[in-house]
Amino acid sequence: MTEHREVSIRVPVLARVEGEGALDIDIRDNKISALRLKIFEPPRLFEKFLEGRGYSEVPDIVARICGICPVAYQMSAVHAIESIFNCRPGQWVRDMRRLMYCGEWIESHSLHIHLLAAPDFLGFNSVIEMAADYPGEVRRGLKLQTLGNEIIKFLGARSVHPVGVCVGGFYHAPDRKRAKALLEKLREALPDARALVRWTASLDLPDDRQKFVSVALRHPDEYPMNEGRLASDTGLDLAVADFEQRFQEQQAPHSTALHCHFDGSPYLVGPLARLNLNRDCLPDEVQTIMAETAIQWPSDNMYNSVVARAVEIYYAILEAVRLLENYQPASNPFVEVQPKAGTGYGCTEAPRGILWHRYELDDKGHVVSARIVPPTSQNQARIEEDLGASLLAYGLDNDDAAMRLRAETVIRNYDPCISCATHFLDLRVKRS
Amino acid sequence: MQPLVRVIGIGSPFAEDQIGWLVSDALRQSDILQPYLGEQLQIIQSDRPGVTLLSEMEGAERVILIDAAFSDEGESRLQYLTVDEVINTQSQVSSHGFGVQQALALGRSLGQLPGEVIIIAIVMAGPMAANLLEDSDNHIPGDMLEMVEQTVLGCLTR
Numbered sequence: 001m002t003e004h005r006e007v008s009i010r011v012p013v014l015a016r017v018e019g020e021g022a023l024d025i026d027i028r029d030n031k032i033s034a035l036r037l038k039i040f041e042p043p044r045l046f047e048k049f050l051e052g053r054g055y056s057e058v059p060d061i062v063a064r065i066c067g068i069c070p071v072a073y074q075m076s077a078v079h080a081i082e083s084i085f086n087c088r089p090g091q092w093v094r095d096m097r098r099l100m101y102c103g104e105w106i107e108s109h110s111l112h113i114h115l116l117a118a119p120d121f122l123g124f125n126s127v128i129e130m131a132a133d134y135p136g137e138v139r140r141g142l143k144l145q146t147l148g149n150e151i152i153k154f155l156g157a158r159s160v161h162p163v164g165v166c167v168g169g170f171y172h173a174p175d176r177k178r179a180k181a182l183l184e185k186l187r188e189a190l191p192d193a194r195a196l197v198r199w200t201a202s203l204d205l206p207d208d209r210q211k212f213v214s215v216a217l218r219h220p221d222e223y224p225m226n227e228g229r230l231a232s233d234t235g236l237d238l239a240v241a242d243f244e245q246r247f248q249e250q251q252a253p254h255s256t257a258l259h260c261h262f263d264g265s266p267y268l269v270g271p272l273a274r275l276n277l278n279r280d281c282l283p284d285e286v287q288t289i290m291a292e293t294a295i296q297w298p299s300d301n302m303y304n305s306v307v308a309r310a311v312e313i314y315y316a317i318l319e320a321v322r323l324l325e326n327y328q329p330a331s332n333p334f335v336e337v338q339p340k341a342g343t344g345y346g347c348t349e350a351p352r353g354i355l356w357h358r359y360e361l362d363d364k365g366h367v368v369s370a371r372i373v374p375p376t377s378q379n380q381a382r383i384e385e386d387l388g389a390s391l392l393a394y395g396l397d398n399d400d401a402a403m404r405l406r407a408e409t410v411i412r413n414y415d416p417c418i419s420c421a422t423h424f425l426d427l428r429v430k431r432s
Numbered sequence: 433m434q435p436l437v438r439v440i441g442i443g444s445p446f447a448e449d450q451i452g453w454l455v456s457d458a459l460r461q462s463d464i465l466q467p468y469l470g471e472q473l474q475i476i477q478s479d480r481p482g483v484t485l486l487s488e489m490e491g492a493e494r495v496i497l498i499d500a501a502f503s504d505e506g507e508s509r510l511q512y513l514t515v516d517e518v519i520n521t522q523s524q525v526s527s528h529g530f531g532v533q534q535a536l537a538l539g540r541s542l543g544q545l546p547g548e549v550i551i552i553a554i555v556m557a558g559p560m561a562a563n564l565l566e567d568s569d570n571h572i573p574g575d576m577l578e579m580v581e582q583t584v585l586g587c588l589t590r
Binding site: 067111115126127128129131132135138139142145146149158159160161 | 479480483484486487530534537538541542543544
């Protein structure tokens with residue numbers, strides 16, 4: 001049992017500084033001689049906050065790492081902790097955790113597609129400008145985002161930093177009436193989701209093919225969310241607990257962020273990587289609509305990420321319908337756990353890619369150490385690689401403003417947390 | 433039928449940014465407003481809503497947004513703002529770069545804003561901000577709360 005403590009932490013109001021990124025480029029003789037991307041990383045601070053905390057506090061603390069993907073942090077955390085306690089919460093919890101993840105994918109991907117990515121591809125500075133010419137599409141996107149938030153609220157009581165998740169399951173099982181109402185909204189949303197896939201596939205996306213390694217979870221029976229082994233399109237098949245054997249983080253000298261490499265090289269995580277590796281796990285309806293697009297899957301064009309997100313929204317709605325169709329509230333929505341000492345690992349598919357957690361707990365279930373490797377930091381090395389190739393292809397003789405816009409568009413394909421601001425990139429070009 | 437008035441206290445759990453929630457809590461306890469709660473008046477709290485503010489305003493004919501504002505100058509005070517004033521303001525603090533300003537601008541662009549939107553910025557300066565940090569049970573000056581109450585009542589009885 002966690003001992004009672006009174007803790008008061010006051011954080012002054014700040015603008016969220018993860019809206020900043022800096023890119024330094026050195027150009028010599030019309031070639032890029034150096035390229036350094038800096039991204040702020042909040043999860044690093046949380047690794048220290050967690051030390052000394054009880055296991056039951058971890059889900060609510062890690063949910064605060066990100067306002068857009070709190071569920072992902074909670075899921076990776078509870079799976080890691082439950083592995084230490086040998087806890088098997090059962091099928092109802094498994095299904096509901098998957099449902100909650102569907103909600104997060106839907107709201108996160110919808111927000112990204114409509115507020116961040118689409119304005120780039122349609123030539124607008126913001127969704128506000130875009131809405132004047134594409135009101136139907138923007139409204140559709142907002143409806144889908146709201147639907148995703150409603151799924152999260154169904155199980156988490158609220159969509160911002162939900163509070164329903166606990167080690168062992170959920171604090172509360174929603175009633176059938178609420179489930180039925182949600183199911184109806186999900187079914188009504190299916191035509192919008194299909195239309196979104198077709199719309200994103202019709203966007204005039206740059207054709208910028210590059211060689212990269214896709215890494216995602218792989219599960220024998222389902223499109224991966226909470227469970228699976230680590231896989232790549234180069235043949236990786238690795239238990240989550242062995243992540244550190246092949247994936248190494250190192251401090252990039254120019255950045256506060258840690259860069260993560262797979263066998264010494266950059267790699268991609270996220271919707272495009274997931275789709276590249278797991279299309280065969282998608283239901284027929286989704287595979288059919290994917291086949292309608294002109295895109296050759298697996299895709300090596302990062303700009304197709306926007307379509308991959310739309311595909312995942314469609315899949316998530318179908319999956320949420322499936323999970324709610326025969327919903328019965330569990331009389332015991334969580335199982336009791338017995339804390340014990342040990343080290344546990346959890347890896348789940350956040351909207352932006354695999355999110356890996358490791359916790360060491362003492363015999364009372366207090367956190368001795370925590371390590372959190374978010375998808376955004378895993379993509380940083382790949383983003384730098386992409387930027388170098390993309391800007392070279394774009395033309396280094398373009399003016400700095402044009403290059404900055406291009407660079408922001410490239411970075412936005414990865415949907416890192418920094419891409420929320422329209423102009424987040426402080427670009428410094430040194431030419432000689 | 434009387435139009436639905438919805439009060440949305442916008443905030444976050446962080447220090448002075450709670451003020452929108454605290455005011456909306458106080459309004460729920462108001463004797464003057466009690467008779468209207470339910471069909472005519474809804475009072476809700478919103479945690480850093482971003483673009484979801486639009487869905488939170490949906491269905492109401494008149495919306496009052498209550499949010500914190502900060503100033504290095506002058507006294508603590510209420511500032512009443514129109515949608516245009518908020519959209520055109522130069523500085524704001526928001527989460528993930530999409531806050532009240534952007535939500536209202538998007539709503540305007542989509543033709544999706546309620547018939548009437550009143551924004552009440554609770555400008556905190558000096559002692560009020562410090563008092564809030566020290567004692568969250570005694571945080572809102574009585575005259576400020578009364579003014580907000582009267583604004584809500586005005587929307588209900590017009």
